[in-house]
Amino acid sequence: MTRHAHSVQNVQADSPKPRYRLRLFIAGDEPNSTKAKAMLARLCDAYLRGDCQVRIVDVLQDYQTAIEYQVMVVPTLIVEWPPPVRSILGSLTDEDAVLAALGLMKEGNEP
Amino acid sequence: MESRLNTQSVGLGAGLDKAPTYIDGLDDILEGGLPRGRTTVVSGGVGSGKTLFGLEFLYRGALHGEAGIFVGFEESPQQLRENAATLGWDLETVEKQNRLVLLDGRIKPETVISGGFSLKGLLAVASGTQRDMNARRIVIDALEVALRLFDTPQTMRNELHALNTWLQAAGLSAVLTIRQARGGPSAYEEFFESLADCLVRMDARVDAQITTRRLRVIKYRGSDFGRNEYPYTITTGGLRLAPISTVGLRHKPLGEHMTTGISRLDDMLGGGYRRGACILFAGLPGTGKTLLASTFVAQACGRGERVLYIGFEESEAAMVENVRSAGLDLKTHVDKGCLSFLVTYPEAMGAEDHYFRAMERIQAFCPAHVVVDAISACERMGGKLASYEYLMRLLNGCKERGITVFLINQLSGATGYVEISGNEISSMVDTVLFLHYQPCPGETNRVLQVFKSRGSKHSNVKHEFVITDAGIHLLDPYVGEGDVLTGTLRQRQELKDRLEAQRLAFDIQFKELELERLRLAQKEAEQALARRAAAVNRAMSSTPATSLNGAGESRESS
Numbered sequence: 001m002t003r004h005a006h007s008v009q010n011v012q013a014d015s016p017k018p019r020y021r022l023r024l025f026i027a028g029d030e031p032n033s034t035k036a037k038a039m040l041a042r043l044c045d046a047y048l049r050g051d052c053q054v055r056i057v058d059v060l061q062d063y064q065t066a067i068e069y070q071v072m073v074v075p076t077l078i079v080e081w082p083p084p085v086r087s088i089l090g091s092l093t094d095e096d097a098v099l100a101a102l103g104l105m106k107e108g109n110e111p
Numbered sequence: 112m113e114s115r116l117n118t119q120s121v122g123l124g125a126g127l128d129k130a131p132t133y134i135d136g137l138d139d140i141l142e143g144g145l146p147r148g149r150t151t152v153v154s155g156g157v158g159s160g161k162t163l164f165g166l167e168f169l170y171r172g173a174l175h176g177e178a179g180i181f182v183g184f185e186e187s188p189q190q191l192r193e194n195a196a197t198l199g200w201d202l203e204t205v206e207k208q209n210r211l212v213l214l215d216g217r218i219k220p221e222t223v224i225s226g227g228f229s230l231k232g233l234l235a236v237a238s239g240t241q242r243d244m245n246a247r248r249i250v251i252d253a254l255e256v257a258l259r260l261f262d263t264p265q266t267m268r269n270e271l272h273a274l275n276t277w278l279q280a281a282g283l284s285a286v287l288t289i290r291q292a293r294g295g296p297s298a299y300e301e302f303f304e305s306l307a308d309c310l311v312r313m314d315a316r317v318d319a320q321i322t323t324r325r326l327r328v329i330k331y332r333g334s335d336f337g338r339n340e341y342p343y344t345i346t347t348g349g350l351r352l353a354p355i356s357t358v359g360l361r362h363k364p365l366g367e368h369m370t371t372g373i374s375r376l377d378d379m380l381g382g383g384y385r386r387g388a389c390i391l392f393a394g395l396p397g398t399g400k401t402l403l404a405s406t407f408v409a410q411a412c413g414r415g416e417r418v419l420y421i422g423f424e425e426s427e428a429a430m431v432e433n434v435r436s437a438g439l440d441l442k443t444h445v446d447k448g449c450l451s452f453l454v455t456y457p458e459a460m461g462a463e464d465h466y467f468r469a470m471e472r473i474q475a476f477c478p479a480h481v482v483v484d485a486i487s488a489c490e491r492m493g494g495k496l497a498s499y500e501y502l503m504r505l506l507n508g509c510k511e512r513g514i515t516v517f518l519i520n521q522l523s524g525a526t527g528y529v530e531i532s533g534n535e536i537s538s539m540v541d542t543v544l545f546l547h548y549q550p551c552p553g554e555t556n557r558v559l560q561v562f563k564s565r566g567s568k569h570s571n572v573k574h575e576f577v578i579t580d581a582g583i584h585l586l587d588p589y590v591g592e593g594d595v596l597t598g599t600l601r602q603r604q605e606l607k608d609r610l611e612a613q614r615l616a617f618d619i620q621f622k623e624l625e626l627e628r629l630r631l632a633q634k635e636a637e638q639a640l641a642r643r644a645a646a647v648n649r650a651m652s653s654t655p656a657t658s659l660n661g662a663g664e665s666r667e668s669s
Contacts, residue, residue, distance in 0.1 A: 070217060097223055
């Protein structure tokens with residue numbers, strides 16, 4: 001838990017009030033992980049105008065954090081803020097499903 | 112892969128490296144344990160104890176110095192710890208010693224799926240943990256929960272293939288547990304079956320409303336294994352199996368004769384029951400089977416020997432009270448600690464639980480003799496098969512320990528030999544006493560017959576017996592002509608015989624008297640003849656010879 005608390009603190013120090021706080025678990029540069037990283041970057045740009053904190057955790061480097069977050073499947077995107085905490089599994093290619101899970105409307109129409 | 116190919120041929124069991132499960136009875140069936148550094152798949156339905164199998168494999172392994180990783184897709188580490196505590200396992204201590212790690216792989220219900228993914232997280236986490244703690248064992252519990260996330264059979268197979276490749280490379284002794292689908296094996300199960308080196312199926316089924324649990328090893332590459340279905344139970348301490356094939360060769364020979372408590376019965380059996388034998392009392396209700404057993408129990412306890420009475424029909428108090436009227440005081444023996452009752456309803460649990468409970472008591476109490484009253488009730492543990500297995504295992508357990516077993520078999524009416532012997536266990540039974548009724552006009556009498564008695568000469572004559580307030584009393588057999596006769600018939604026959612004898616005696620006497628009378632008559636006739644001869648002589652001397660006839664006769668008659 002220490003590691004988790006520590007990393008969250010870092011994020012908050014960078015930007016005190018992000019609209020979304022996200023954590024993406026990937027496994028190196030395998031195709032689904034690469035795809036998920038690209039998709040998440042695009043979604044943040046298009047729908048949140050960069051108003052989000054994203055931490056990428058590579059489970060091959062940092063398996064401890066994966067244990068902490070009970071991540072056995074990659075890629076996994078965890079929405080840590082706003083509550084409730086949600087998980088989205090996969091390469092994030094189904095954009096509608098990701099937006100719905102984040103509580104966002106399509107094409108920049110914010111709720 | 113090379114070593115795997117080498118072990119395809121059968122008969123290399125001794126050479127294959129095994130990881131003992133340390134689960135009671137299981138390593139006997141597996142001929143040493145699970146294949147070390149390879150994958151075992153344990154499949155089974157809900158509540159069959161798969162998770163426990165995995166957890167015990169790790170817990171006992173950890174206690175023996177092999178660190179293990181548990182990845183659970185269904186239960187939280189806290190739930191696992193609590194469940195384990197009910198079995199007396201202290202997971203937290205081995206966790207603190209870094210010999211066990213419980214990883215939470217549960218997938219949250221609100222999880223959304225978008226696009227492709229893989230189990231690489233699991234592999235990364237397992238690899239890292241393995242390095243950290245130098246783990247030798249891994250259990251992935253409820254893997255099917257993770258597999259259900261994959262929407263096509265192809266992606267699922269790819270994931271399993273990746274998992275299998277990783278497990279082989281990691282050199283961990285692995286147990287994967289999967290829930291067996293209700294309607295038979297699903298696509299991934301077939302795949303599991305082909306990738307696993309060892310395949311174990313656990314089955315909790317309900318027979319006659321009672322759960323019975325069976326474990327079967329379906330395959331084991333490169334090793335021999337017990338191929339039967341083995342009953343198992345979940346008890347204090349964990350899983351427990353009863354491998355019947357490993358017992359049976361350690362039976363103790365029959366011991367010396369002991370008195371039955373009835374001297375005439377001792378004579379019939381060539382000296383009494385044999386110590387360490389299995390003795391069956393078969394008979395209709397009320398023929399006195401329980402009393403016959405209790406008579407021996409009282410005798411044995413009187414000698415200071417311990418007896419365990421396993422009852423399925425009556426409470427301890429009822430049992431003690433029932434035989435008290437026949438002059439048997441079992442209460443004293445209970446108080447002295449010589450007699451112990453284990454009374455349960457057959458329906459209360461499955462046959463294997465009954466068996467383990469009985470064996471636990473036998474181990475704790477160390478009886479010289481065990482009574483099972485009645486084996487006919489054992490079918491209510493879940494059918495004929497359950498009953499048969501319970502009795503076979505119990506008999507084996509007792510024979511190994513040289514314990515005498517008395518089985519009471521209540522017959523339902525038909526008295527075929529098969530039913531008398533009971534539950535197809537006749538090969539295990541050394542002595543059979545058959546108690547039955549002999550119907551006679553106006554009454555019914557009890558008779559006892561020795562059907563079989565191994566290793567001793569015995570009478571095969573039916574003996575009538577009566578139950579008195581001083582116990583069972585065996586009468587001498589009626590050895591006259593015709594059938595065995597009992598009760599009034601016997602008495603009547605005996606009276607008839609007596610009268611016949613008297614009649615014959617009278618007859619003789621009568622004939623003797625007749626003879627005497629004849630003798631007397633003869634004597635009288637002789638005397639009359641003599642008198643007449645004398646008279647003739649007198650007449651001849653007083654009258655002339657010419658008028659001899661006429662004159663002589665007229666004188667006589669006047």
